[in-house]
Amino acid sequence: MSRGPWVTPAFRAEVWRRWRLGESCSIIAQALGKHCGPIYTLLNKRGGVAPVAGCRSRRALTLSEREEISRGICAGESIRTLAKRIGRAASSVSREIARHGGRSGYRALQADARAWRNALRPKVCRLAQYPALARCVAQKLQQQWSPQQIAGWLAREFGNDESRRVSHETIYRSLFIQTRGVLKKELMAHLRRSHTMRYGRHHRGKVGNRGVIVDAVSIRARPAQADDRAVPGHWEGDLLCGTPGTQIATLVERHSRFVMLVKLPSKHAEHVSQALAKYITTLPKTLRRSLTWDRGHEMADHKRFSVASGLNVYFCDPRSPWQRGSNENTNGLLRQYFPKGTDLSVHSQAHLNKIALRLNQRPRQTLGFDTPANTLQACVASTG
Numbered sequence: 001m002s003r004g005p006w007v008t009p010a011f012r013a014e015v016w017r018r019w020r021l022g023e024s025c026s027i028i029a030q031a032l033g034k035h036c037g038p039i040y041t042l043l044n045k046r047g048g049v050a051p052v053a054g055c056r057s058r059r060a061l062t063l064s065e066r067e068e069i070s071r072g073i074c075a076g077e078s079i080r081t082l083a084k085r086i087g088r089a090a091s092s093v094s095r096e097i098a099r100h101g102g103r104s105g106y107r108a109l110q111a112d113a114r115a116w117r118n119a120l121r122p123k124v125c126r127l128a129q130y131p132a133l134a135r136c137v138a139q140k141l142q143q144q145w146s147p148q149q150i151a152g153w154l155a156r157e158f159g160n161d162e163s164r165r166v167s168h169e170t171i172y173r174s175l176f177i178q179t180r181g182v183l184k185k186e187l188m189a190h191l192r193r194s195h196t197m198r199y200g201r202h203h204r205g206k207v208g209n210r211g212v213i214v215d216a217v218s219i220r221a222r223p224a225q226a227d228d229r230a231v232p233g234h235w236e237g238d239l240l241c242g243t244p245g246t247q248i249a250t251l252v253e254r255h256s257r258f259v260m261l262v263k264l265p266s267k268h269a270e271h272v273s274q275a276l277a278k279y280i281t282t283l284p285k286t287l288r289r290s291l292t293w294d295r296g297h298e299m300a301d302h303k304r305f306s307v308a309s310g311l312n313v314y315f316c317d318p319r320s321p322w323q324r325g326s327n328e329n330t331n332g333l334l335r336q337y338f339p340k341g342t343d344l345s346v347h348s349q350a351h352l353n354k355i356a357l358r359l360n361q362r363p364r365q366t367l368g369f370d371t372p373a374n375t376l377q378a379c380v381a382s383t384g
Contacts (some may be wrong), residue, residue: 007042015042016050022199047176048197060115061088061096066108069093073103093316118344124382127174127182130163134182137171143189144336147171149362152369172198213300214314219292219323226290229255232379235311236327237276239298240287240334242344248352249276250334252326256375257367259330259359261352269301277308284380290314292324333359 011032018028025043027034056062061069065086079097083090097103100111129136133154140150147168158164175182175191176198203365226234232255241247249262249272262279278286283364291311293299295318302313316323337355338344360376363369 015039019043020050044197048199049173049176063112066111070108071104072108093358125174125182126166126170133164133166138183138187141190144190145362148190148365152365153363156369174309180380189301192333213295213315219314219316222290222314232256233287236324237291237293238327238331240331240338246344248344250327252330254326256372256379257326257364259356260378261356263349265296269298272298273301273305276306278347280309294324
């Protein structure tokens with residue numbers, strides 16, 4: 001891929017531009033008239049992280065000036081004559097010729113390419129500069145902390161100590177660009193996503209159609225206090241599915257992002273409403289105000305659930321998962337523990353509680369890198 005004559009700098013720039021816009025390898029290949037394999041090789045070599053565009057100093061010789069030098073050498077001109085013609089110092093022209101093969105071996109294109117390579121000054125990775133910091137980051141990654149959580153926690157714990165701080169982007173780059181040689185590739189297995197490359201922020205998956213719920217109350221009728229997350233007790237819910245017939249219910253409190261996981265015997269609406277009502281009634285009344293769900297048929301028995309639990313149920317608009325943003329994000333976190341296609345029926349309620357506890361004890365950026373457990377406890381204490 002890197003040796004093909006058609007792989008020009010402009011071609012590479014276009015590939016990376018489209019990748020940042022969220023296009024897949026196949027779409028990029030189709031748009032550029034190439035096979036998908038070489039495009040993937042180009043992107044995967046840098047882990048999906050676009051390289052920084054090079055910038056040449058104004059004092060450096062340009063390709064056109066090097067071509068003038070090459071022509072002058074062929075014409076037998078002296079160095080001072082060449083220098084005067086291109087407006088450069090004679091010493092600069094002399095060093096240029098000596099550096100790139102002398103009068104007998106000077107070639108403008110080769111000299112220009114070699115000058116670009118020699119001008120590279122790769123900056124040492126921050127984690128390579130501070131081995132103790134790299135070990136701390138690796139330890140947190142093994143505990144399933146995300147790079148953003150690690151960066152926020154370090155900033156909160158060590159303040160202005162530059163030797164103990166690192167950005168989440170640096171952690172991601174050190175993981176996906178293995179040539180940095182700082183964080184081992186095996187640590188990527190601890191990330192919540194199983195991607196081997198970084199995708200553009202506009203990369204999106206497909207969203208399927210959901211069913212119609214009878215007498216569903218729209219999310220637009222939900223109280224304003226639930227929208228601004230100022231008052232605890234408003235929840236978002238969904239099912240996390242595994243192999244056919246296996247699923248668990250996920251509940252997220254909007255104010256604190258506190259997570260609860262509920263084992264379900266099936267997706268039948270009656271079973272779901274009974275299991276959720278039994279679990280959620282263990283909470284104090286101040287934490288039982290509303291529940292927002294998507295358009296899945298598992299919540300078709302929402303009226304009976306509301307009577308049993310005391311929570312009013314509101315339903316999102318069709319194909320609008322962002323209206324349950326906290327729950328969608330939590331489901332993404334849970335895929336680290338429950339990958340797609342696994343049998344969820346083998347997990348007991350006690351094991352689900354352990355996973356929920358682990359998530360609730362992680363620092364969250366949206367909470368100022370406090371934990372959901374601490375945030376919810378503070379709310380209960382202030383209202384109790």
